[in-house]
Amino acid sequence: xAGVIQSPRHEVTEMGQEVTLRCKPISGHDYLFWYRQTMMRxxxxxxxxxxxxxxxxxxxPEDRFSAKMPNAxxxxxxxxxxxxxxxxxxxxxxxxxxxxxxxxxxxxLTVV
Amino acid sequence: xxxxxxxxxxxxxxxxxxxxxxxxxxTRDTTYYLFWYKQPPSGxxxxxxxxxxxxxxNEISGRYSWNFQKSTSSFNFTIxxxxxxxxxxxxxxxxxxxxTDKLIFGTGTRLQVFP
Numbered sequence: 531x532a533g534v535i536q537s538p539r540h541e542v543t544e545m546g547q548e549v550t551l552r553c554k555p556i557s558g559h560d561y562l563f564w565y566r567q568t569m570m571r572x573x574x575x576x577x578x579x580x581x582x583x584x585x586x587x588x589x590x591p592e593d594r595f596s597a598k599m600p601n602a603x604x605x606x607x608x609x610x611x612x613x614x615x616x617x618x619x620x621x622x623x624x625x626x627x628x629x630x631x632x633x634x635x636x637x638x639l640t641v642v
Numbered sequence: 643x644x645x646x647x648x649x650x651x652x653x654x655x656x657x658x659x660x661x662x663x664x665x666x667x668x669t670r671d672t673t674y675y676l677f678w679y680k681q682p683p684s685g686x687x688x689x690x691x692x693x694x695x696x697x698x699x700n701e702i703s704g705r706y707s708w709n710f711q712k713s714t715s716s717f718n719f720t721i722x723x724x725x726x727x728x729x730x731x732x733x734x735x736x737x738x739x740x741x742t743d744k745l746i747f748g749t750g751t752r753l754q755v756f757p
Contacts, residue, residue, distance in 0.1 A: 563745075573733065573747040586744065621687065630677060631745060633687035 536622050536634035543641055548610040551637045554603055555624030564597055564607050565621040612641045644669045646736050646748035654754045655724050663719040663751045665734030673739035676717045682730040724755045
């Protein structure tokens with residue numbers, strides 16, 4: 531398996547624009563997580579899914595953030611409208627349950 | 643509430659020195675899991691180890707070793723004979739039995755190994 535795949539690797543966008551980050555989990559994994567990493571706050575869990583269903587979205591910072599998992603092999607994290615303070619590295623991770631989480635390489639988002 | 647504390651923000655050593663990264667955790671659960679991840683300069687998060695709360699045996703993997711002590715709620719990580727390639731940020735993380743897949747991370751320790 532190629533591991534968790536995230537796209538794009540880098541995204542630069544202007545304030546106010548919509549941003550969509552994508553994630554393909556490892557095949558067979560039924561948990562998917564979105565994390566955000568910043569210097570100030572470290573690694574924060576934003577939301578996670580089990581069998582495509584959102585289980586806990588308490589970490590989503592604002593209504594501007596939304597996440598979907600339409601099927602077992604794809605998830606998106608959308609920010610609309612984006613703001614400079616959303617600049618961070620966004621990681622997607624997946625796990626099969628009772629195992630370690632495998633992380634993607636992250637998407638570095640810069641909002642100018 | 644669960645919490646992971648990595649008090650060492652940054653550590654610098656010279657190659658071949660041994661170095662220990664500290665991790666202290668808080669949880670009310672009796673069943674939980676502890677992890678260490680490595681984040682090299684390239685940015686990805688690499689899994690190193692997973693330990694459940696019922697297994698207090700120390701673990702050794704090559705130059706890496708982990709010391710789990712429930713009495714002090716600590717899960718420390720030692721690199722023996724450090725190398726420049728060990729330079730990275732190391733994260734300790736915790737998950738609880740009722741939510742085994744939800745990782746709570748510490749703030750990380752940046753290790754710099756100089757030649």
